[in-house]
Amino acid sequence: MNFTNFAAHFCAVALLAAGAVVSPVAAQDYSALIAAPDRSDADRTNDKRRDPVRLLEFSGPKTGWRVLDMGAGGGYSTELMARAVGPTGKVWGQHTPLSDRFKARAATPPMANVIVLDRPFDDPVPADLRNLDLITFFFVYHDTTFMQVDRAKMNKAMFDALKPGGFLVIADHSAKPGEGATVGKSLHRIEEDTLKQEVLAAGFRLVGSADFLRNPDDPRTVSVHRSGIRNDEFVLKFQKPM
Numbered sequence: 001m002n003f004t005n006f007a008a009h010f011c012a013v014a015l016l017a018a019g020a021v022v023s024p025v026a027a028q029d030y031s032a033l034i035a036a037p038d039r040s041d042a043d044r045t046n047d048k049r050r051d052p053v054r055l056l057e058f059s060g061p062k063t064g065w066r067v068l069d070m071g072a073g074g075g076y077s078t079e080l081m082a083r084a085v086g087p088t089g090k091v092w093g094q095h096t097p098l099s100d101r102f103k104a105r106a107a108t109p110p111m112a113n114v115i116v117l118d119r120p121f122d123d124p125v126p127a128d129l130r131n132l133d134l135i136t137f138f139f140v141y142h143d144t145t146f147m148q149v150d151r152a153k154m155n156k157a158m159f160d161a162l163k164p165g166g167f168l169v170i171a172d173h174s175a176k177p178g179e180g181a182t183v184g185k186s187l188h189r190i191e192e193d194t195l196k197q198e199v200l201a202a203g204f205r206l207v208g209s210a211d212f213l214r215n216p217d218d219p220r221t222v223s224v225h226r227s228g229i230r231n232d233e234f235v236l237k238f239q240k241p242m
Contacts, residue, residue: 028063030056033083038110046076049230054212055138056084058235059169064088065133068161070124071140074101075111081136082114092117094124121147122154124161131163137170139233141195145184155202159240168204168238170195171213173224173231188224192234199238208237 030053061067061084069078069091078093085091094117095102106116117125121144135158144151158168175189183189196206218232 028056028061028084030084033080036083043076043079050076050138051212052080054210055171055235056080058208058210058212058237059134059136060167061085061089061134066090066131068092068094068125068129068132068135068158070094070121070135070137070158071143072098072102073140074099075105077136077138078102078114079105079110081134082111085113087113089113090115092125092129094119094121096120120149122150122157124154124157129161131166132161133163133166135162135166135168137168139172141170141172142181142184142188142190145181145190151198152201155199155204159202159204162240164240164242166240167207168199168240169235170199170238171233171235174214174218174220174234176220187220187222189220192236196236199236203240204238205241206236207239210235210237 033056034047034052061081063084063086065085066089067081067085069081072078072093072095075093078091082089082091091114093102093106093114096118098116098118102116105111106114119125137158144154162168172192172195173187173189175183175187175191177191177193179189180191180194200206213233213235215230215232218227218229220232224231
């Protein structure tokens with residue numbers, strides 16, 4: 001027995017002697033989740049631009065977690081979260097108005113642990129929904145810059161819904177420095193620093209960022225829907241202080 005195994009064995013014995021319940025903890029296998037045979041062809045096509053394994057690894061949903069998926073759209077990321085937290089977890093998928101694609105997806109077996117929230121972005125959850133482990137907000141925050149949304153209120157609502165130590169993970173399309181929140185409608189982009197400032201103002205701490213969706217060759221001068229190349233995108237992780 002090597003030292004690592006001996007140490008683990010010793011700790012387990014000590015816990016058992018103290019009357020603790022010991023259960024094995026396995027790493028979340030996100031690759032297996034993405035390879036599930038019942039995922040749709042449309043979602044597998046979407047995988048090519050979303051890099052879902054890395055996105056899940058960065059976001060970190062665990063079995064049994066309570067997750068809010070903001071801006072659920074057609075439900076792609078909502079289903080990913082539902083699969084990740086498993087039947088003992090719960091996912092709330094928020095959007096308004098709800099799309100027909102989301103409604104159809106919500107009736108499928110993988111979404112059995114999902115609660116649908118047709119609520120405005122700045123009032124995304126019922127008042128009694130608190131102590132969430134994770135909130136995800138993928139590629140939709142920029143849309144709130146040209147909608148009738150009070151973003152300060154929205155960010156505070158997300159902060160309040162999380163448990164202390166809970167996480168908010170946001171991914172979005174990058175705008176050029178200096179463009180702030182002015183190109184949300186025309187280019188479907190937002191400047192990374194602007195988004196950071198807005199979220200930090202609600203009380204969050206920035207605890208991580210990732211580059212796996214970056215593309216330095218994207219000039220960021222045209223709409224993400226017409227760029228013809230892989231868009232430059234940022235991924236940020238915030239935390240509600242303990």
